[in-house]
Amino acid sequence: QVQLVESGGGLVQAGGSLRLSCAASGGTFSAYTMGWFRQAPGKEREFVAAITRSFGRSGGSIKYGDSVKGRFTISRDDAKNTMYLQMNSLKPEDTAVYSCAARVGNVIYFLKKDYNYWGQGTQVTVSS
Numbered sequence: 001q002v003q004l005v006e007s008g009g010g011l012v013q014a015g016g017s018l019r020l021s022c023a024a025s026g027g028t029f030s031a032y033t034m035g036w037f038r039q040a041p042g043k044e045r046e047f048v049a050a051i052t053r054s055f056g057r058s059g060g061s062i063k064y065g066d067s068v069k070g071r072f073t074i075s076r077d078d079a080k081n082t083m084y085l086q087m088n089s090l091k092p093e094d095t096a097v098y099s100c101a102a103r104v105g106n107v108i109y110f111l112k113k114d115y116n117y118w119g120q121g122t123q124v125t126v127s128s
Contacts, residue, residue: 002027
C-alpha cells in the first residue's frame, strides 16, 4: 500500500508559478499511474493531469484537463518516488486543494473513482 504526501502549495499572484510535489512511500512507485486532481470550494473534484508508469521509458502517456492544458506540466522521477506538477500562468480560478492519487496500472485514468490511493491535499490560492 502506498502513502502519498503533497507539498508545494501556497499563495501566489495571478500569472505566477508554483511547483507541487507528491512523494510516495510504502509501495512500488514505478508500478503506478499517478494523477493530480483539484477541488475548489463548492465544486466537484476535477481531473488535472495524469502520467502513466512507463512514461519516458517505453512510451506511456500524459493527459491534461482542458482547463490547464498549455499551462501545467506533470512529470515523475521514479528514482525519487516523486511526482511533480509545474503550474505556470496561474489564474484565480486555479485556486483549489490539489491532491495526488495513485493506481496500479499503465493507462490514464480520468475519474477519481479509478484511483485507490490519495494524499491529503495541498492548498493553492491564486490572488487577482
